Amino acid sequence: MSIANGKVTFSLWSMKDDRTVGLKGFYDRLVRKGIRGIIAYVAPSNLAATGRRLAYYISLASSTTISRLWDWRHGVETCRGVATNELSGSDEALEFAVFYAPCAPSALRFMLGCIRVPHSRFEFVDYGSGKGKVLLIASEYPFKKITGVEFDRALHERAVQNLKDYKWRSCRPRKCPVIEPVHLDAKKYRLPADPCFLIFYSPFCSDLLCEVLEGIRLDLEANPRDAVICFFDDAVENSQVPKVNGILSLWEGWEVVQIPDIPKRMDMFYPAEAVVYRFVV
Structure with a gap:
């Protein structure tokens, strides 16, 4: 700084x-x-x-x-950014941590609208869920369950409080019955047994990201079930989207899901880009 x-x-x-x-x-x-x-x-x-x-x-x-x-x-607080020197956790987790910034609702809704899945069969998991904004927006869709995985205790506790305080609007009512923020290192999280929709908003640095993705691949290889991975990032020079696309394109049994470019809206500081892959049993 x-x-x-x-x-x-x-x-x-x-x-x-x-x-x-x-x-x-x-x-x-x-x-x-x-x-x-x-x-x-x-x-x-x-x-x-x-x-x-x-x-x-x-x-x-x-x-x-x-x-x-x-x-x-x-009635919530998600907008204040949090620098890495304000985060807490193990030295290993902090080594790969990145600045917390909330996602733009327009980008997330656009992607969820483009990726067609039977929501009621799928559990939604947000890796690096921060203050829970993605969880709250995802609750507008009828997923079987929504889980947020966050290693920083203060961010996790804010997500829990936001979930208690959140005022759902009549035009966008809550459709998911179960929303659960989890305070846990992403490497230690185990996927649900049901089909899963996994979303990443560039939550951590490259080495940890590769390790988490490999864990997902091995889990689904050992216990096959339908899955979607949606990874999005700001469309800037150091975006991780090309790297993730290169990794997922090599996975046997996974296919890319083509979605249109994410439109730049007023709630987005930078334009966003995404890569989506699907595993179908």
């Missing part, structure tokens, strides 16, 4: 984590200096760089505001 010009920069494992949290400085200058002050704040010497910086702050402001409004409407 570094501090410069009133902005805090978390330089962590991936581009998803390399976010300059400058929104407070942006708002402070708007209050103190007005529009001219903002122009001076975002305008370097050339127009192209100015446009990129303006687009950055517009995306930051819109995604943050929408995320906070979502929390307010539902």
